[in-house]
Amino acid sequence: MILTPFLLLVLSLFTSSHTQAPLESPPNILFLIADDWSYPHAGVYGDQVVRTPTFDRLAAEGALFTNAYTASPSCSPSRASILTGRYPHENESGGNLWSEWPAQYPTYVSLLEEMGYFTGLTRKGWGPGDFKISGLEHNPAGKSYSDFAEFLKNRPDGAPFTFWFGSSDPHREYIPNTGIQTGTKLEDVVVPGFFPDNDCVRNDILDYYFEIERFDRECGQLIAMLEQIGELDNTIIVMTSDNGMPFPRAKANLYDYGTRMPLAIRWPKKVKPGTVIHDFVSFVDFAPSFLDAAEKSPENMSGLSLWAFMDGESLDRDQVFLERERHANVRKGDLSFPMRAVRTQQFLYIWNPMPERNPAGDPSVHQSVGQYGDVDHSITKFLIMEMEGKTAADQPDYFSLAFGARPEEELYDVVSDPYQLNNLAAQSNFADIKKELRQQLLDWMEATGDPRFENPKSTYWDELRYTPDYQMKDTDVAKQIQDYRIKPPFGPDAKDGIPCQSSNNQ
Structure with missing residues (x-):
């Protein structure tokens, strides 16, 4: 049989189609x-x-x-x-x-x-x-x-x-x-x-x-x-x-x-x-x-x-940028607590453009969740709430860390202070680092069109609809603590459980 040029072309196409690797499936x-x-x-x-x-x-x-x-x-x-x-x-x-x-x-x-x-x-x-x-x-x-x-x-x-x-x-x-x-x-x-x-x-x-x-x-x-x-x-x-x-x-x-x-x-x-x-x-x-x-x-x-x-x-x-606006609806007037931050390998710089607001929410319920409602209710939260004004001299002020007011700027050395307890923003020997990180943050905000770059006090996120429609009440914190019991599976106290220790007993 004599193969014509046309048949040679067809055979070539057929052969190549069967010898090529199949296309990979999309993942x-x-x-x-x-x-x-x-x-x-x-x-x-x-x-x-x-x-x-x-x-x-x-x-x-x-x-x-x-x-x-x-x-x-x-x-x-x-x-x-x-x-x-x-x-x-x-x-x-x-x-x-x-x-x-x-x-x-x-x-x-x-x-x-x-x-x-x-x-x-x-x-x-x-x-x-x-x-x-x-x-x-x-x-x-x-x-x-x-x-x-x-x-x-x-x-x-x-x-x-x-x-x-x-x-x-x-x-x-x-x-x-x-x-x-x-x-x-x-x-x-x-x-x-x-x-x-x-x-x-x-x-x-x-x-x-x-x-x-x-x-x-x-x-x-x-x-x-x-x-x-x-x-x-x-x-x-x-x-x-x-x-x-x-x-x-x-x-x-x-x-x-x-x-x-x-x-x-x-x-x-x-x-x-x-x-x-x-x-x-x-x-x-x-x-x-x-x-x-x-x-x-x-x-x-x-x-x-x-x-x-x-x-x-x-x-x-070399860094990552972080932010938050309104979490739960826990401040009178439906207000956000805005925050912006930059995190590097050694430092965390946080800017709080509205430090006059309560970072964890109002101390009494506004609409949702309860007291300090940006923090989910838990025995840990209730014990810390009971510590207000009771911190021992050799302990961190747990209440202020969780619920207290915060300054406009925070700076932490995350290497030496992994829990971010010691704010360095007001220390003069960290002024240059703070300035550099603040500028990085502002440059990112400008580049990404953040409304808070032009207007740090913007109420845009305050005015947005909060979709659930309910009204919650304050929690009886003392009763929550009184009722909480640890019940391990074995031991003499397993039936009734072990009550919580005093909130400031370490």
């Missing part, structure tokens, strides 16, 4: 987000009490981050920044808790959906807040499913997916003694330096650990499903939290226990097992990273893609 994305979990509360970070085998596994098989920071230590603005790749003040109404969704900005979920991704979530997505008023049919994090199994069942054959698992752990309220009754011990707990160190505070932390462990177990179950369907290695798995632990001077604050987050990422295509990243990462980086993985260029996002960074390239980022 799936599994985003696992806790609610109120702080760094360093995971086994791989060195915590000797909390048990986090799933998180530790992801770190061992992927990358562990030691300097990952939420954009804001408050649920709604943090989650909005994850989805949009924009800082909270760039998200306008999305900069507040219990806000209205800023639908004018696309999310990585909506953009991937346009590319053919199947998207979904279970439990807590973006929020709390109102997305329906913005014209959305479902939560910005995806359409809601009862669980991951139902989502996978409904997934079209061969479609890449992005799934958001939003746990409610370790958000309060806690069932007292769930931690200690699993066998964890009060004496093993490391108490942060801004809490009084007594058994009831330690027991409260054990209950917080109990819910971290439950989140970790559930994440492990989702990962097992990926293994069962053979898609583990083609899935980007991110495990993190939205903001810090629900304790005084942590959640809703720009100190490390409010903003520094656990983070592990597994994706064998880009991330070598056992990678440890000490450089700064911000939550605004998630959206552009996910889009980059799907080969879509992000637009109008402030974050950076992390994948080249994982291969050893530098992000050229």
Whole structure:
């Protein structure tokens, strides 16, 4: 048989089409987000009490981050920044808790959906807040499913997916003694330096650990499903939290226990097992990273893609920027307590443009939560409230640290002062450092269009709608303390429980 030029061309095309490597499938994305979990509360970070085998596994098989920071230590603005790749003040109404969704900005979920991704979530997505008023049919994090199994069942054959698992752990309220009754011990707990160190505070932390462990177990179950369907290695798995632990001077604050987050990422295509990243990462980086993985260029996002960074390239980022506006509605007049900050490897500089306002909320309930309502109710909070004016000379003033007024500027050496207890802003020998960090912060605010750059006293976030409509009452703090009991599983006092010690008894 004589092959004509035409037949030779056809044969050549046929042969090449069968010898080329098949196109790679776009990666799936599994985003696992806790609610109120702080760094360093995971086994791989060195915590000797909390048990986090799933998180530790992801770190061992992927990358562990030691300097990952939420954009804001408050649920709604943090989650909005994850989805949009924009800082909270760039998200306008999305900069507040219990806000209205800023639908004018696309999310990585909506953009991937346009590319053919199947998207979904279970439990807590973006929020709390109102997305329906913005014209959305479902939560910005995806359409809601009862669980991951139902989502996978409904997934079209061969479609890449992005799934958001939003746990409610370790958000309060806690069932007292769930931690200690699993066998964890009060004496093993490391108490942060801004809490009084007594058994009831330690027991409260054990209950917080109990819910971290439950989140970790559930994440492990989702990962097992990926293994069962053979898609583990083609899935980007991110495990993190939205903001810090629900304790005084942590959640809703720009100190490390409010903003520094656990983070592990597994994706064998880009991330070598056992990678440890000490450089700064911000939550605004998630959206552009996910889009980059799907080969879509992000637009109008402030974050950076992390994948080249994982291969050893530098992000050229020597600091991370932090902020918050109105958390709960806890000041008369619906007022925010605005904060802006820059965190470097050695220093944390915080600017409080309205220091005349109460940082933790009014001492009596305004609308929501209760006294000092930017701090979630807990035995730790109530014990510290009882310490007002009772601090011993050799102890930190726990009440002032949690609830007291704050100056316009704060500066902390985070290396020598990891709990950020000693404000250096007024010390003359730190004047040059403070000036440099303040200028960095102002430059960032100007570059990102922060309204507080032009008008530090702006009332924009005060005037935005607070979506829930209820009126709460003050809590009987003395009764809460009186009723609290530690009930270990064994021992002579197990029946009635051990009452709280005096709040200032260390």
